Amino acid sequence: MRVVAAMSGGVDSAVAASRMLEAGHEVVGVHLALSQSAATLRESARGCCTIEDAGDARRVADKLGIPFYVWDMAERFKADVVEDFVAEYEAGRTPNPCLRCNEKIKFAALLDKALALGFDAVATGHYAQIVEGPNGRELHRAVDMAKDQSYVLGVLDADQLAHSFFPLGDTTKPQIREEAASKGFYVANKPDSHDICFIADGDTQGYLAKRLGKQPGDIVDSDGEVVGRHEGAYGFTVGQRRGLGLKVPREDHAKRYVVDVQPKTNTVVVGTADLLGVDVIEAEHARWPGPPPTGEVRLGAQLRAHGEEFPAWVSADGERVTVRLDERTRGVAPGQSVVLYEGTRVVGSATITATSRAPR
Structure with a gap:
């Protein structure tokens, strides 16, 4: 298959590209330029998609002997992720920009462009697994639960999943670093990125104050x-x-x-604190990587990245979802995403619009 390997400049995407090449695919490395002024973004461990990250990605591509390109998606990223982030906070909601980036950029804009250019799929360094199930491809949690990223991939639909590869899902992070070192990758010990990539100092409140006054x-x-x-x-x-x-x-x-x-x-x-507890969640903009549930079904509900999974009864009506948790939990805010699981399988996701407390 002809595969675009999304290369962020980190160790995970480097090993993902290497594994796709070793599996016999025709691989082209692509780094996404997401900032209109990349030099102003944070450096080193705190973010991703900076100028230095593009250089790191290019060095890995050269080491692998694969073509490498930088695709400018700054305008799309600004509109679909940054402006959405600001608008959601202004509306009193709490968004997750990483989910929006996966939905709108990496598995919409990037995948759409790759398919239009004749590629068959996109591979990323996300920690998740794709399993062939009775109804086609299924998205599952990674083996390394400490690094599992199936939550932020819950926004994928079935067609996007059909054109995606996650080569790292069966491996732990220490093993990935060892593999990168054995291949001579400069990024083998590069620290992981974290925080919100477009907020240079990590001060979300300060960033919003500058934007909104x-x-x-x-x-x-x-x-x-x-x-x-x-x-x-x-x-x-x-x-x-x-x-x-x-x-x-x-x-x-x-x-x-x-x-x-x-x-x-x-x-x-x-x-x-007692006023924070809720057990009924209403959500919309549902996304299903496989068949949506019918009727009221028993599933697990995860409410934040790397958060706890809560047993719940779930019912879906088109793009709307109602989740009834067995026990009340705190700190659930409109704008966050609820991702639904059946065992390790991702059933779907939706954006929380309202919460309440069922009578006890």
């Missing part, structure tokens, strides 16, 4: 009493405890958390 408003307790002020409700998320700057303490000195963000009134609502 100061929007002073009230922080109120659950009974409506004003207990503080803020510079923009967009800078808060459900479950947050630090950085609230409350001026009026509770008589019982109980810790308070953000329990609601109300963008229409520019109000942040805080309360005690």
